[in-house]
Amino acid sequence: MQPMIDKNSIVQRSPSLVDQVETGLLAQILNGEHAPGSMLPSVQALSTSWGVSRTVLREALARLASSGHIISQQGKGVFVSHTLPPRPLEFTTPTEDSDIIAMIELRLALEAESAGLAAKRRSSEDLLELEKTIELMETSLAGGNSELGLEADVQFHQLIFKAAGNQHFETLFNLLVDSVMKSIAVARANSALKQGQGSKSQEEHRAIFNAIQAQDTRAARAAARIHIQNTASRLGMELNAEDAPQAA
16 A cells, blocks of 8 residues: 655645656556556555545546556556656766766766857846856855855856756756755865865856856856866866866
């Protein structure tokens, strides 16, 4: 039997009951608990096991049918599709050093290119938003507010992806955001232990911003690469020599 869903907790979180049931059933399908071609339990049985109404259960099933994971056969029941759609692209937060290095290498490629595109396509509004996060980071550095600094730091990188003017860059950032936040948090914590490291990171952010403001795509890419490489160093890791930023 599935654990009862705490309806009171839903008020405090964004996922709805339908979201939770859909996600839970999808996980069971993907991990083989409900094998391809197998028939799902009845709506009544599922709604009871999940602790939700049949209306909620039916909506969750409708979503899974729309995504191609299940098929409803009139008079027979609901079956798991024989051929499941490909899994959506997803990233887990890295824990091993090799995983962290791999994630940094991915950021190196993505953030350098997004910075270059942002320099070419940024709007006046983009610049204002970026500058605001720069100022917030400077305020947090001066006042020792690490939480504010972390939020502004992550937002700065997110805004660069937004300013790149390519929705797929934004989508990738949203998939990476947990890993990005973790790496930034550790790097900022390590910087706080070393005199002047926080200011150094802030100078790197300012260099990226200045290049984007000047619409200098080459300088923006170079500044972003330098920042990500130095982030790796602040995490106590080094990228391969061939990954080091090249002089302009």
